Amino acid sequence: MAAKRRKRMRTILRNAKIWLGGDQFASAVLFDSSQILAVGTDAQVEAQRQNGDQIIDVQGRLVLPGLCDTHLHCYNKGCTLQNIDLQDVSSIEEIVSRSREYIQAHPDSSVIHGRGWNHDYFAEGRILNRADLDRISTRVPVVLTRACGHIACVNTCALQRLGFTGAIVQPEDGQIDVDEQGCPTGIFRENAMLLLKPLDPPLTVTQIKERLALALAAAARAGLTTVHSNDVTSENLDLMLEAYRQLRAEDRMPVRVVLQCTLTDPESLMRYLEIKEQTPSDEVLVFGPLKLLTDGSLGARTAWMRQPYADDPSTRGIATMTRAQLDELVSLAHAHGLQCVCHAIGDAAIEMVLDTFENVNRTSPDNPLRHGIVHCQITDSALIDRFASTHTAALVQPIFLHYDQHIVEQRVGTELAQTSYAFRSLAERGVAVSFGTDCPVEDLNPFANLYCAVTRKDLHHPEASGYRPEEAFSLEAALRCMTETAAWQSFEEGRKGVIQIGALPDFTICDQDVFALAPQKLKDVRSWMTICQGKVRWQAE
Incomplete structure (x- = not known):
């Protein structure tokens, strides 16, 4: 006799404020582990209740589609959770002191x-x-x-x-x-x-899994249900993929992961394409785009600029790839139908990537593979227009404004600073703009990211006017960048980033109603409960 198919657990969230987009809200949603089954009023959803359904009363709290971060580094985040955290140090003396304390606590570290x-x-x-x-x-x-x-x-x-x-x-x-x-x-x-x-000694799969698990748990606590994570490289391709595969098989992925893979030679790129082709489709572990690095960072003065740095005329930064190398890898990926996203911060790097994307899209100028640029920080008006004309996606980090607004004019001069970090301008020109944090560069807290997008202020001075406030997003537009557009970036629109029948059962339940708060209070919001794959993955005490 054939075994009976195991019935999926069904859950109802009720007494909720469920955002459906725009000014539309519902109060209840029914879902199982694979999809949303019903959305409506408490009474409408209650009418579909069955024996054994789990009921969660969220006590009037706001329920958002599961929030997504379209660029971070889970493995590096896991490393920072195990190593010395220097995120908030204000002096070299503090670094020395904190590091000595770490050595005392870890005397066997090599x-x-x-x-x-x-x-x-x-x-x-x-x-x-x-x-x-x-x-x-x-x-x-x-x-x-x-x-x-x-x-x-x-x-x-x-x-x-x-x-x-x-x-x-x-x-x-x-x-x-x-x-x-x-x-x-x-x-x-x-x-x-x-x-x-x-x-460093060679890594093992077990060590990698431990660090990834720490980061994924942190993402769930923060309220994220999907992360686009840049962990796979040419050097660690087999080990990193195996670590993720094992976590998936052990049901230890509390959030969904879209892999962004830094493959810097044709051989490793072709191997990844072969593995991707042989791997069954999965909505929890997604084999995503090629991710290339074309320059450095603004703070380090290694972002590649067209002109010398205003505060250090001896350098224009560092191009970490040549145009020929970029063309070769992007062309190879494009020919095999693989999306490409490229780190580019300086205007010279952004221009080079746009040139490459324009070249591979000669016969398909609408950019059907949704190639994109990660960061997109230093731009003039012409570059902003080229994003729109080439239909290049922008995977940006509003949280960078917390620090960068205090250095951008020093680094690039007044004129160029007045057209940079132009994220709203990109969106208004029809560019697909999604939000990430680049964690552990910044914290993966999506509400701090939301705050910076809506206010253009740093986290410590909400009373200030903010950097180029005309580039601030409305709250609704910013939320779409973290839900609907983020889903579009990974070809999952309609299935993810929305609360509707048939969509994935991923929800971020907030401890405060972002629609009722003053913008400067958005940074104080936290996840009260995170539901991913139809399961409660985090709940505040």
Whole structure:
């Protein structure tokens, strides 16, 4: 006798304020583990109730379609949760103190890692150097990465382990800072950071799973139900995919993941395409786009600019790929029907990516694969117009305004600053704009991101006027960037990012009603409950 099919658990959320888009709301929703079954008033949904249905009274709270972050790094977030957290340090002395405390608590560590420092906040008014890190340890390598992820500082022990004891040969598409005598200062920029990898022992799938699980749990606590995560690289392709596969098989993915894969050679790209083709379709673990990196960050002055930096005329930043390399990889992906998203912050990098996308879309100018640019920060009016004319998607990070608004004019000058971070202008020109956080560059809290999109202010000064307030989104438009447009970016529109019959059962239930709050209060909102795949994945105490 054939086994009976297991009946899916059904759940009803009632006594709710369920946002359906625009000014439309419902009060109840019925769903199982695969889809939404009914939406309406409490009475309408109650009429479809069956014995055994789970009932959750949300006590009038706001229910949003599950929120999505279209660009972050789960693996790196997991690493930061295990290593030294330097996100809020305000001095080099604090870095030294916090790192020493970490070593005391982890005396067997063979390499010390930390991330999150930003020298623009240091009381000392300068960047880290190896002498600072030698005060932390002379016995084991110390590697402390800037918040942006585009600069790392190491101690003398690390330099010696790597063999950097004589004249420095500068790597391609990166930089090792040296002093007047030609000795390394400890600072590694962009692709030079790849030279630090031999310091760490080989990773295991178990270690990767542990870090991914920590990050995915943090995403669920924050109220996210989907993340587009940039973890897979040419170097870790098999290990990272296996780690994700195992987490999926063990039902340890409390949020959905769209993989963004940094594959920097044709061989690894073709291997990924082969694996993707052989992998059954799945709405929890999605094999997503090729993700390429074309420049650095504004804070590190490594974003690639068309003109020298206003506050450092000796540099225009660093292009981490040549146009020929970019063309080769994007053309190969495009030919195989694979979407491409490219990190580009400086105007030179953005221009190069737009040129490449325009080239591959010669016969299909409406950009059917939905190629996009991640970050899209430094633009002039002509570049904004080119986003629209090439139908290039924009995966932006409003949360970057928290810090960048205080440095952008210094870095690029007044004129260019007045046309940069023009996220609303992009949307008004018909560009598909979705929001991410680039966590762990910034925290993955979607409500802080929402606040920055709606107010254009930093998190600490809601009373200020904000940076280019004319670029602020309305609350409804900003929410669409985190729901409907985010779903469109991964070809899941209608199935995700909306609350309607047949859509995925993913919900973010807020502890405060964002529609009833003053904009400056949005940053204080938190998830009261996160439901993904029809299951409660997080609930506040």
